[in-house]
Amino acid sequence: MMKWATGPVEVTFLKRYKRFFADVKIRDGIEVAHVANTGSLKPNLQEGIKALVLPSDNPERKLKWTLVALQSPSGSWVGIDTAIPNKLLRHVCESKQCADWAEFAEFKHEVKISKETRLDGLLSSPSKKRYLEVKNVTYAVGDLANKKGQAQFPDAVTERGQKHLRELMALMEQGHECELIFTIQRLDCTSFAPADDIDPEYGRLLREAIGKGLIVSPWLIEVGPPGVTWTGHKLPVEI
Numbered sequence: 001m002m003k004w005a006t007g008p009v010e011v012t013f014l015k016r017y018k019r020f021f022a023d024v025k026i027r028d029g030i031e032v033a034h035v036a037n038t039g040s041l042k043p044n045l046q047e048g049i050k051a052l053v054l055p056s057d058n059p060e061r062k063l064k065w066t067l068v069a070l071q072s073p074s075g076s077w078v079g080i081d082t083a084i085p086n087k088l089l090r091h092v093c094e095s096k097q098c099a100d101w102a103e104f105a106e107f108k109h110e111v112k113i114s115k116e117t118r119l120d121g122l123l124s125s126p127s128k129k130r131y132l133e134v135k136n137v138t139y140a141v142g143d144l145a146n147k148k149g150q151a152q153f154p155d156a157v158t159e160r161g162q163k164h165l166r167e168l169m170a171l172m173e174q175g176h177e178c179e180l181i182f183t184i185q186r187l188d189c190t191s192f193a194p195a196d197d198i199d200p201e202y203g204r205l206l207r208e209a210i211g212k213g214l215i216v217s218p219w220l221i222e223v224g225p226p227g228v229t230w231t232g233h234k235l236p237v238e239i
Contacts, residue, residue, distance in 0.1 A: 079185030079223035192218035
């Protein structure tokens with residue numbers, strides 16, 4: 001488990017605005033919290049739901065609080081902090097928790113593959129390399145109240161995500177292995193799929209990349225007041 005640097009406070013979510021700001025109710029007062037996510041966060045932004053915010057003791061910060069999780073209809077916490085996936089990747093690699101990567105002796109974090117692009121990681125062994133890219137998943141559809149939802153990515157059109165898929169395919173054409181990790185920061189889903197209704201081009205490119213050998217790993221992540229936990233489980237991919 002990766003524990004929060006400081007203990008989170010449970011609050012009531014009121015509204016999000018200007019992308020990076022959210023009003024939350026703490027006891028009898030209203031505070032503005034920083035939203036650590038640039039995505040749409042639909043359908044998670046419901047007025048009156050429970051949320052978790054982290055306090056900051058940095059006197060130079062304009063906002064004292066950071067919104068890190070929202071509660072879904074199932075009661076599951078949905079982790080929205082987009083810094084978590086890369087931290088989690090590094091934690092899992094350095095602690096050698098993932099049996100799928102046992103053959104790789106070395107891990108590098110944030111690897112530059114061109115002047116414009118860095119990928120999130122590189123696993124190496126004497127005989128091969130596997131490039132890693134990580135995406136944060138908060139969007140879900142279906143029967144969430146009964147924990148039978150489907151996690152989907154993206155929650156908005158992502159030209160950057162499309163670009164990464166093209167670059168991963170180019171690396172595979174050079175003979176390298178590539179793995180795309182989707183960190184599902186919620187426990188109310190039983191499968192994963194591309195969000196074709198939101199970004200059909202991303203879905204098309206993902207299917208093309210899978211056909212060329214891309215490894216897709218939808219990691220199930222537990223988020224809560226104690227911290228963030230890599231469960232070791234993967235959701236099935238429905239393509």
